[in-house]
Amino acid sequence: MSETALHHELSRLNFLADDDFEMLDELLSRRHTLAAGDLMVMDGDPMEQTTVVLDGWAFRFKDFPDGRRQIFNFLLPGDIVGMFALMFGNARCGVEALTALEVAAFPSARLVPVFQNCPRLALALSWLAGQDERLLHEQITRVGSRAATERMAHLFIELYLRLLRVGVDEEAARRLPLTQVMLAETLGMSHVHANRCFRELVRAGAAEARNSHVWLLDPDFLAKRGGFDAGYLEQQEVPQRTRNVAADHDVGSNCT
């Protein structure tokens, strides 16, 4: 099914009960698809929907008057957009579909009863939203304190591991739908320099560009070249104390 990515990730937490998943399925029942290039969120628009990526890639970005664009991060299957949209007036950045995209969307207001009645699910969703913060920290580190080629290799491995984590198979996880211009806009360098760095990785036999995609040929090399420390992506167990708390506040059949 198309929700495998999210289910895959949440199942691995080994934290949710069956009725949590039922509630989740209901939340995600309204599906639609977008074409590559469609805007999921336009900068400045009011935010009312919470969206979950089911399949495909998207990215968050901000365009500036002088033509520059900064890409903040990439949204992969299982990622949530606008978790707390309810409290924010207007979006301050855009979200664009990078590939054809399948998503589920629901009014953010529907999260309020979820928080009241399904504490486990609420915690799990907050956890997903919180993952994002770590990725942003890593992005700051990449751009702020790594050399250009290192940045690029590091980003490749991050995406590769994130894809593996949500259940994409090894083969597919090595194919990233990124152009060199987008790499430049993500990594804070000129597209010319992005090309020079990329060529270096190509010469090392670690990657290649075909068909407006990046193909990772040697993840081990890239991880080393990017000084990649997998710590921040490691799957973590839900602490026992959290399980206890969730159980204490379980309101059972209210959930669905």
Place this chain on the structure above:
Amino acid sequence: MSETALHHELSRLNFLADDDFEMLDELLSRRHTLAAGDLMVMDGDPMEQTTVVLDGWAFRFKDFPDGRRQIFNFLLPGDIVGMFALMFGNARCGVEALTALEVAAFPSARLVPVFQNCPRLALALSWLAGQDERLLHEQITRVGSRAATERMAHLFIELYLRLLRVGVDEEAARRLPLTQVMLAETLGMSHVHANRCFRELVRAGAAEARNSHVWLLDPDFLAKRGGFDAGYLEQQEVPQRTRNVAADHDVGSNCT
């Protein structure tokens, strides 16, 4: 009172009822103080506490084996640390007190009943936590697509406006407890270059360094020099639809 900053910010939302504030006061009743240099969170430690900064400065950072350090952002009065700590095993970055600090801390687990019984307060706290994301986006933009001196001026104005926003008076908001080494670690440049950029601002009469502090002399100039667009910091109204939702789910006296 010491909680003025947080109250100030939440009051301006014009969203919480009296019993929300009562609940909040209870959450924040366990106070303590830290000295400058104390670690609030150590990288790798288990996270169980949610902490609110009441007075003083702190910062989030990550140290690397080779001695580099990246500072992600600064925590000012009213900011929350570890909102969703409940779901995360261990911290992946440190938080250090930059000045003497007054904080309130409570076990993250206490948020679960808050979410169940005080939807408005839960939304307001989530909103605070979500503010952080915008600041991280802005930090990425600074480091990724601005020139060095621009970055520095931009950061100064962001901090200045954030301080004003939480009720610090004009005079005090112009004094930032930052050394040039910290600026360098925040902005992704060498400390030598940080000094060069800073000197440029000093020569322009826009700032000066005294006593391990930065003093902002000409915010207007700095805002212009940093290409600062205040949009992302603007106070936003809570949308009417959100008020309605909160009212619908109000469970009244359960809150306290």
Place this chain on the structure above:
DNA sequence: CGTATCGTTGACTCTCGTCAATGGCAGTGG
């Protein structure tokens, strides 16, 4: 068959990092 996006390369320039040295200032212990 034109047009646009993507990728690539060379040449030139300049921002920025590195290395090194110095001075001021505060704390500390003899």
Place this chain on the structure above:
DNA sequence: CCACTGCCATTGACGAGAGTCAACGATACG
């Protein structure tokens, strides 16, 4: 009271990394 130490700020010199400009080939698309 004064060496001693450490942190902070500052500056010059040098070189490397990265931006800019410009041009061109390849591929996809209508």
